[in-house]
Structure formats: C-alpha cells, structure tokens
Amino acid sequence: MTFQVNLMDYVDYVYMSNVKGDPYIPIWGPMKRDEFNNLLLQTKLLLPPMCGYTDYPYRKVLAQFGGKILCTEMIKAKALLMGTEQTLQMLMRAEDGAYTGVQLFGADPQIMAEAAIKCQDMGFSFVDINLGCPARKVMKKKEGGALLKDLPQIKKILQAVRKAISIPLTIKTRLGFKRDEFTALPLAQMAKEIGIDAMTIHARSIEQKYLGTPEWEKISEISATVKMPIIANGGICNGAIAKQVLHQTGAVAVMPGRSILANPWLIEEILHHLQGTPRGRPRTIQTIKEIATEHFSIMAQFYDERTACLNMRRFLSFYFKGFRGVATFRKKLPSMNTQSDFLFLLEQIEENHCREAK
Numbered sequence: 001m002t003f004q005v006n007l008m009d010y011v012d013y014v015y016m017s018n019v020k021g022d023p024y025i026p027i028w029g030p031m032k033r034d035e036f037n038n039l040l041l042q043t044k045l046l047l048p049p050m051c052g053y054t055d056y057p058y059r060k061v062l063a064q065f066g067g068k069i070l071c072t073e074m075i076k077a078k079a080l081l082m083g084t085e086q087t088l089q090m091l092m093r094a095e096d097g098a099y100t101g102v103q104l105f106g107a108d109p110q111i112m113a114e115a116a117i118k119c120q121d122m123g124f125s126f127v128d129i130n131l132g133c134p135a136r137k138v139m140k141k142k143e144g145g146a147l148l149k150d151l152p153q154i155k156k157i158l159q160a161v162r163k164a165i166s167i168p169l170t171i172k173t174r175l176g177f178k179r180d181e182f183t184a185l186p187l188a189q190m191a192k193e194i195g196i197d198a199m200t201i202h203a204r205s206i207e208q209k210y211l212g213t214p215e216w217e218k219i220s221e222i223s224a225t226v227k228m229p230i231i232a233n234g235g236i237c238n239g240a241i242a243k244q245v246l247h248q249t250g251a252v253a254v255m256p257g258r259s260i261l262a263n264p265w266l267i268e269e270i271l272h273h274l275q276g277t278p279r280g281r282p283r284t285i286q287t288i289k290e291i292a293t294e295h296f297s298i299m300a301q302f303y304d305e306r307t308a309c310l311n312m313r314r315f316l317s318f319y320f321k322g323f324r325g326v327a328t329f330r331k332k333l334p335s336m337n338t339q340s341d342f343l344f345l346l347e348q349i350e351e352n353h354c355r356e357a358k
C-alpha cells in the first residue's frame with residue numbers, strides 16, 4: 001500500500017467524507033468522552049507526543065506493539081489552519097488499530113478552538129493541548145511551557161476549545177515553570193472545572209527540561225486533591241517502574257517518553273506489568289534490527305526512500321543506544337541515503353557489536 005497522495009486531497013477527503021458521514025472513515029475515529037475514559041482505565045497506557053518522531057510511520061510501529069492511545073507530535077494551531085504542507089503531513093494517518101489524538105499548541109483561544117474543530121472533523125479521536133514544551137522558539141511566543149506563567153490565559157484557551165469540540169480534550173503539562181513552583185495543582189483544579197477529560201503531568205519543571213529525578217510525590221498530591229484522570233509521565237523506562245509509579249501516584253495511566261524511542265516493544269512489557277503478568281522481551285541487537293527494518297519500510301512507503309533515510313538517522317541513535325560497539329556507526333549516518341545504505345549499516349552495526357561483545 002502506498003500513502004504518497006496529494007496532502008491537500010487527503011485532508012479534504014478525510015474532512016469532507018467525515019462531514020458527509022462516509023462509511024470508509026476509519027472505525028478508530030472520533031471517541032466519545034466516556035469511551036476515552038474507559039479505554040484509559042483499561043489500558044493504563046498512553047503513548048507520548050514526540051516532536052520529530054511520532055509521525056504516522058512511527059505511530060504505526062507503536063500500534064503494532066500494542067499501543068492503543070497514540071498522539072501526533074505537537075502541531076501549531078495556526079499552521080494547521082493555514083494547511084501548510086509540513087503540518088498536513090503530520091496529520092496523515094490511516095487505519096492502524098489505535099486511537100490517535102492531535103496535540104495542538106498555541107496561545108490564541110480562537111485559533112486553538114478552530115484548529116481543534118478541524119481535528120475533530122478530520123476524525124481524530126481526541127485533542128490534547130501542549131502546556132509544557134520548554135523549547136525556546138515555542139516559549140518566545142508565550143506558547144507551550146510559557147503558558148504556565150499565565151493561568152488566566154490557559155483558562156481562556158481551555159474554555160474556548162472545550163466549548164468548540166465534543167471529542168475528549170486532554171492537556172499535557174509539567175509541575176511548574178520553576179522547580180519550586182507547583183502550578184500543576186491549581187491548573188488541575190481549573191481543568192477539572194472546565195471539563196478537561198484527563199491531564200498528563202511530566203513530573204519535572206519547565207526549567208529542568210528533561211533532566212533530574214521526576215517528583216512523583218507531587219503527582220500523588222494532585223491525584224489525591226483533584227478528582228480527574230491523571231497520567232504520570234517522566235522517567236518511565238520499564239514495566240516495573242510503570243507499575244510502581246501508577247501505584248505510588250494514584251494516576252490512572254502512565255506515559256513513557258524517551259524510553260519508547262529506544263524500545264518500542266517496551267509497550268508490551270509495560271502492558272504485561274500493568275495487567276499483572278510481568279514479562280519482557282530481551283532487547284537484543286537482532287530484535288532492534290528487525291524493528292528498524294520494518295519501521296524503515298513503513299517510512300519509505302509513506303514518504304519516499306530519501307526521507308525515510310533522513311528520518312531513520314534520528315531513530316537509529318535511539319534504537320541502538322547503550323549497545324557495545326555501535327558508537328562508531330554514528331559517523332556513518334550522514335552518508336546513509338538509500339535503503340541499501342541503511343541495510344548495509346545495520347549489518348555493520350551487528351557485526352561490530354558481536355565482535356566487541358566476544
């Protein structure tokens with residue numbers, strides 16, 4: 001199957017056919033709010049939005065490993081409404097056996113609401129609002145994490161979007177802007193009143209970016225104070241930790257982040273732990289080779305061979321992280337331009353690893 005279609009046609013098709021009630025709309029489309037809640041309680045696992053990573057091909061990989069609730073990377077609401085090619089590509093999807101939400105970012109309530117309506121009309125399952133991105137270019141415009149300094153503005157955005165859509169609406173945030181601030185607690189109270197369906201909390205501050213031990217006790221405090229579904233995020237890197245965090249914080253679900261980029265099959269492990277049947281798949285160089293090869297082939301079908309190579313350069317660094325004898329392959333990534341370069345590189349990584357492991 002090839003996905004190389006004209007993006008505008010694709011979006012118009014999904015948009016129009018949804019409006020007309022076309023029977024070919026994916027069955028895994030829009031969700032009712034209570035359906036989302038039930039699924040969350042049942043699977044206890046949400047897959048993360050990851051800028052530059054959770055595009056359609058990678059979400060398909062995540063779905064193959066059992067991910068049931070997936071999210072696009074963060075998408076600028078204004079760009080979505082303008083229909084820029086890059087944005088429309090981020091919105092591409094097809095039937096993949098999972099519910100997919102769109103994560104929006106922006107600070108203008110009206111634009112956010114209009115973009116959310118577009119996502120709903122396109123058949124996405126839910127909308128998530130980014131209130132935690134620490135990237136300078138996002139915060140400079142008072143969007144993402146910068147909004148944690150302005151709760152009244154967040155209120156306007158959430159009210160406008162809630163009013164605009166009937167599908168589930170979630171938010172993803174951090175504990176506070178600075179380490180000693182705890183804005184997530186009043187934010188949770190406000191979100192509950194507005195009718196937000198769930199809140200993901202990355203248990204670090206904006207200033208901490210991705211470093212430092214996650215402060216789980218603060219998530220426990222929020223879960224104990226505010227009766228709304230909380231999803232715990234930050235530092236979840238295996239099934240046992242996922243289970244412990246769920247137990248310790250009273251959150252209803254967990255969201256692993258960077259660990260999923262290195263181990264998409266961690267999804268299976270986490271699901272098994274959370275269902276009380278702990279088991280994991282050993283992370284071997286051969287398993288990673290297989291996953292990377294499958295991932296590459298989905299990317300090449302979806303984009304083209306060259307784009308698949310460019311994107312796979314980023315993923316390979318995560319996939320082979322921590323293996324002996326693979327450090328030298330990084331130098332070769334810039335010259336990986338074709339599928340045969342990619343396959344040859346995988347062979348070399350494996351040979352090198354086996355030689356050094358002896």
Ligand SMILES: Cc1cc2nc3c(=O)[nH]c(=O)nc-3n(C[C@H](O)[C@H](O)[C@H](O)COP(=O)(O)O)c2cc1C
Nearest residue numbers: 048049050051073074172202234235236256257258
């Ligand atoms: C490369 C990268 C891209 C990310 N992109 C997004 C994003 O688009 N939206 C978002 O809410 N969080 C984003 N995050 C944050 C993650 O979703 C997650 O909250 C964070 O990595 C903490 O979890 P971890 O400690 O398990 O990695 C990103 C993180 C990384 C490392």
